[in-house]
Amino acid sequence: MTTTISLPTAPRPARRGRRRFRGRTLLAFLAPGLIVYTIFLVWPMVESLWYSFTSWSGAGPKHYVGLSNYETVFTNSTALTALRNTAIWAAVMVVVPAAIGLLLANALRGGGRWKGAVQALIYLPTVLPMIGVAVIWGWIYDPDLGFLNDFLGKVGLKSLEITWLGSTTSAIPSLMVAGVWVSVGFPMVLYLAGIQSIAPELYEAARVDGGGRWHLFRHVTLPGLRQTHAIVVALELIGALQVFAIVYAITAGGPGNSTQVLGTWMYANIFSFHRVGYGSAVGWVLAALGLAVAIPYVLWMTRDDKS
Amino acid sequence: MTAGSTVRAASPADPITLTPAVPARKTARRRRQPGRPAVSQRLVVGLIVLAGCIVFATPLLLVLFTSIQPETQVITNGPASLPHHFTMGNFSAAWTGGALGRYYRNSLLILVVKVPVGIVLSSLAAYPLSKMRFRGRKTILVCLLVGLGVPQVVTLYPLLELSKDVGLSGSVWILLLPYLAFGMPFEIFVMRGAFASVPEEVLEAARIDGAGEFRIWARVCMPMVLAPLASLAILDGVATWNEFVIALALLSNQSSDTLPIGISNLQGQFGVNFAQLSAGVLIAVAPMVLLFFVARRYLVRGVAAGALKG
Numbered sequence: 001m002t003t004t005i006s007l008p009t010a011p012r013p014a015r016r017g018r019r020r021f022r023g024r025t026l027l028a029f030l031a032p033g034l035i036v037y038t039i040f041l042v043w044p045m046v047e048s049l050w051y052s053f054t055s056w057s058g059a060g061p062k063h064y065v066g067l068s069n070y071e072t073v074f075t076n077s078t079a080l081t082a083l084r085n086t087a088i089w090a091a092v093m094v095v096v097p098a099a100i101g102l103l104l105a106n107a108l109r110g111g112g113r114w115k116g117a118v119q120a121l122i123y124l125p126t127v128l129p130m131i132g133v134a135v136i137w138g139w140i141y142d143p144d145l146g147f148l149n150d151f152l153g154k155v156g157l158k159s160l161e162i163t164w165l166g167s168t169t170s171a172i173p174s175l176m177v178a179g180v181w182v183s184v185g186f187p188m189v190l191y192l193a194g195i196q197s198i199a200p201e202l203y204e205a206a207r208v209d210g211g212g213r214w215h216l217f218r219h220v221t222l223p224g225l226r227q228t229h230a231i232v233v234a235l236e237l238i239g240a241l242q243v244f245a246i247v248y249a250i251t252a253g254g255p256g257n258s259t260q261v262l263g264t265w266m267y268a269n270i271f272s273f274h275r276v277g278y279g280s281a282v283g284w285v286l287a288a289l290g291l292a293v294a295i296p297y298v299l300w301m302t303r304d305d306k307s
Numbered sequence: 308m309t310a311g312s313t314v315r316a317a318s319p320a321d322p323i324t325l326t327p328a329v330p331a332r333k334t335a336r337r338r339r340q341p342g343r344p345a346v347s348q349r350l351v352v353g354l355i356v357l358a359g360c361i362v363f364a365t366p367l368l369l370v371l372f373t374s375i376q377p378e379t380q381v382i383t384n385g386p387a388s389l390p391h392h393f394t395m396g397n398f399s400a401a402w403t404g405g406a407l408g409r410y411y412r413n414s415l416l417i418l419v420v421k422v423p424v425g426i427v428l429s430s431l432a433a434y435p436l437s438k439m440r441f442r443g444r445k446t447i448l449v450c451l452l453v454g455l456g457v458p459q460v461v462t463l464y465p466l467l468e469l470s471k472d473v474g475l476s477g478s479v480w481i482l483l484l485p486y487l488a489f490g491m492p493f494e495i496f497v498m499r500g501a502f503a504s505v506p507e508e509v510l511e512a513a514r515i516d517g518a519g520e521f522r523i524w525a526r527v528c529m530p531m532v533l534a535p536l537a538s539l540a541i542l543d544g545v546a547t548w549n550e551f552v553i554a555l556a557l558l559s560n561q562s563s564d565t566l567p568i569g570i571s572n573l574q575g576q577f578g579v580n581f582a583q584l585s586a587g588v589l590i591a592v593a594p595m596v597l598l599f600f601v602a603r604r605y606l607v608r609g610v611a612a613g614a615l616k617g
Contacts (some may be wrong), residue, residue, distance in 0.1 A: 025520050026435055030447065033432035033491060040488035041454055044462035044469065051464070058464070104359070107352050114356075120603060121360055124367065127599045127606070129549035131567045132588045135574055136366050139386075139581055147369050151387035181366065186610065193611035213348055231614055242458045245551045249571060263460045263552075270464050271556065283461035294456020298449050301496075305445055 045287065052280035058270075062277075069281035078257045079282060082265040085172060086241065086286070089179065089261060093240035096180050098232050101187030102225075106217055109195050119192070123185035130182070134249035137178035141165050141250070165251050168258035175259060178246055183239070187232045194228030195221060234297040241290050262286040374398065374585035381582050397586035405576060405587050409562065410569030413479040414548055417565060421486045422543050426536065428487065429494035434524045436495065437502035438510060448499070454492035463556040470557060479563045485553050490543055497542075497613040501535035502528060538609025541602050545595050566591045 052069055054062040073079045104122060108115045125133065140147045141164035149161040164174040202220045211219065244263040247253060253260040253268060260268075262282055269279030373381055374397050376390035384391075401407060435441070436448045466485050475481040505528055513523045529536070551567040558564050564572065573587040599606060 026439065026441055029431045029435045029520070029524070033428040033451075033495070034447070036428060036484060036487050037451060037454065037491050040466065040469070040484045041457060041462065041491075042450075044465035045457060047465035047468075048461050100359075104356065107356050118356060118360055119607070120600075121364055123603075123607065124596070124599060127545050127549075127595045128592050129551060129567045129570065129595075131549075131551050131570045132592050135570060135584060135588055136370055138574075139584070140366060140369070142579070145382070145386065145579055145581065147365075147386040150385035154385070154387055181363070184363075189607050189610050190614055193615060213352075228615070235614060238456050242460075244460060245567075248555075249574065263458060266460050267463070267552075267556075276464055280461070280464065283458070286458050287456075287461045290456035290458050291453065292456075294453050295449075298452040298455070302445065302448060302452070305448065 048280040048287075049284055051276055052284045054277040056277040057274045058276045059274075065277065069278045070285070072278060073281050073285055078260060079265060081257060082260040082262050082282070083285065085260060086243070086262045086289075088172070089176065089243050090237055090240040092176050093179055093183055093243075094233055094236045096176075097183035098187045098229075098236060100180070100184050101189075101232070102191050104184070104188045105191035105195055106221055108192065109221070119188070122188055125182045126185040128182070130245035131249055133178060133182050134246050137175075137181075137246070138165070138250040141174055166255060168255060171251055171255060171259045175246055175250060178250070179240075179243065182246075183236065186239075187236065190228055190232050191225065194225045198224035230297075230300070234293055237293045238290060238297075241286060241293070262289075370585045370588060373582055374589050376582065378580055378582040386581065397582045398590060401573070401577075401583045401587035401590060404583070405569065405573045406561065407566075407569060407587060407590055410564055410566045410591070413563060414566040417479055417482055417486065418544060418547050421483055421490070421547050422540055424483075425487050425490045425494055425543060426498075426539060429491055430498045430529065430536075431524070432491075433495045433498035433502055434520075434528060437499045438505075438507075438528075448495075451495050452492050454489070455496070457489075459489060459552050463553065466553070467557055477559055477563055479558070479565065481557050481563070482550075482554060482565070485557070486547060486550065489553070490546065493546075493613065494539060494543065497535060497539045497609070498532070500612065501532040505531050534605070535609070535612060537602075538605045538612065541598060541606050542609050542613065544598070545606075548595055 051062070053064055053066060055065045055069075056062040073083070104118070108118060139145075143149060143161075143163040143166060146164075148164065152158060152160050162170060165171050198220065202224070203216060206216050206220050242263065243261050244267070247259055247261050247264045248267065251259045253264045257265075262285060266279045266283040266286065269275045269282060273279075369386060372390045373386060375393050375395070377392060377394050377396070380390070380392055432451065436444060436451075462485070470476060470481045470485075473481075509527060509531070510523055513527045518526070549567060550565075551571075554565050554568050555571070558568055561572065570588060570591050573584055577584045577587070
């Protein structure tokens with residue numbers, strides 16, 4: 001039965017591999033997902049953009065105020081702190097975990113017995129909920145009952161004990177250590193996959209030429225990872241901009257708003273101060289940054305896709 | 308690597324207690340091979356990795372050790388000490404006192420509905436985006452994927468209003484549709500990559516046999532991407548189980564809270580009773596940590612494939 005049907009149609013070549021379809025078939029495939037996506041992601045985005053141009057408090061009429069909320073974001077000192085912290089956080093979370101992940105991946109390149117164990121250990125924190133990570137690290141930093149000060153005291157470094165989260169200078173770096181801890185596993189896994197896709201012959205050739213570890217890393221591994229670098233940077237950047245739970249649960253933006261990031265400052269404005277209009281403007285600055293990374297990234301990832 | 312060795316090797320205590328003996332043995336074995344890096348070099352790298360692993364494992368061991376000793380001991384000895392007396396009391400206290408059972412139920416309900424429904428919706432959408440030609444395909448694809456960059460916080464207030472309109476306030480189901488929407492970009496990303504590996508000839512053959520597109524999607528395409536599907540289900544499950552910020556904004560009472568919000572509640576409830584707090588955190592993360600050890604290959608492969616495949 002198969003042959004009788006296929007005989008007349010077989011000679012017709014498929015046009016560039018993909019066929020045209022009737023609108024109804026298409027709609028049936030695409031509509032369910034698109035509807036959910038549009039109503040629960042796109043539409044809330046649009047709505048909060050509209051709110052950001054109003055002085056709305058969450059109740060009563062919405063008064064259009066033009067760009068004044070955005071002016072406040074770029075002049076108010078707490079908002080600027082949040083913006084600066086978000087930028088620093090993003091820079092650190094892109095560079096440090098990627099660098100550690102790359103070095104680990106390179107060290108584990110040869111395989112060996114311990115590769116699996118090390119990889120598992122480094123990757124494990126990424127399956128923990130951020131709020132759990134926050135609880136653990138908040139406790140590590142506790143000035144009186146925390147692990148870190150207790151440990152420093154026991155190894156004779158009592159002079160180094162400080163209130164890690166209590167001062168405006170040490171709070172943000174302390175939070176970043178926790179951030180790095182959960183973020184190393186992801187780039188490590190990507191770099192391992194990237195390194196494994198480099199042809200072993202390249203390593204063999206470089207080794208025959210008498211190349212040492214550094215030579216191999218510099219002239220074979222790094223050039224072979226160009227695409228992986230771009231992906232790691234884009235995804236870490238997107239993740240870092242969305243930092244929320246670690247700050248919210250460990251310092252709640254304190255002390256004195258010194259650890260606010262855009263996400264927590266938006267949340268505080270909308271849900272604690274009932275300044276929905278202003279909070280939405282803070283949020284949209286963040287969203288604009290996120291989209292500024294995501295749009296070129298997505299266009300690049302789909303670059304082979306002509307339509 | 309077999310699943311068995313993964314589980315054994317991945318126990319957090321292993322790298323610390325067992326690694327020191329290894330670099331020497333391994334280098335001795337490998338020294339004879341020409342072109343291998345020098346012994347000293349390998350030793351240095353090994354030691355650096357080892358030191359890093361110890362630092363890295365400390366927070367995990369801290370939680371584990373604290374949860375199995377009485378609170379009084381944590382206070383008198385300080386948290387930076389090995390446990391001497393053991394108890395399971397913290398776990399039962401956290402379970403009953405922290406109402407973890409209810410949080411568990413809510414998280415499970417969302418998980419078992421969100422993950423399959425999300426994967427079906429995304430696989431449906433990814434199929435024409437990967438396998439059909441039509442006007443506007445690239446635009447729809449890019450719009451769907453760009454959602455990766457949208458921070459959830461921006462949408463919280465409109466989402467809250469929206470879900471009040473729908474009348475789901477106070478129920479855990481309020482999370483379902485936002486979770487589905489926010490999960491979609493990554494899911495479509497993965498499924499599109501997976502479908503790209505299905506040869507056109509197979510689909511063409513099914514079409515010639517007279518199969519409709521739905522039948523082809525369900526009976527031909529999906530069975531050919533089972534491995535990526537498994538990875539995606541695990542990744543999606545972990546993300547759903549751990550989601551915090553949307554739940555924080557939308558859930559309005561303790562009876563509908565999910566586990567991440569529950570952990571946050573525990574923090575307020577137990578304060579500095581770190582023994583019970585640790586036990587509570589461990590209970591909450593246990594399913595995903597177990598899943599991690601059982602299915603790490605799928606998880607890691609899914610992360611790599613999902614991110615690297617265009």
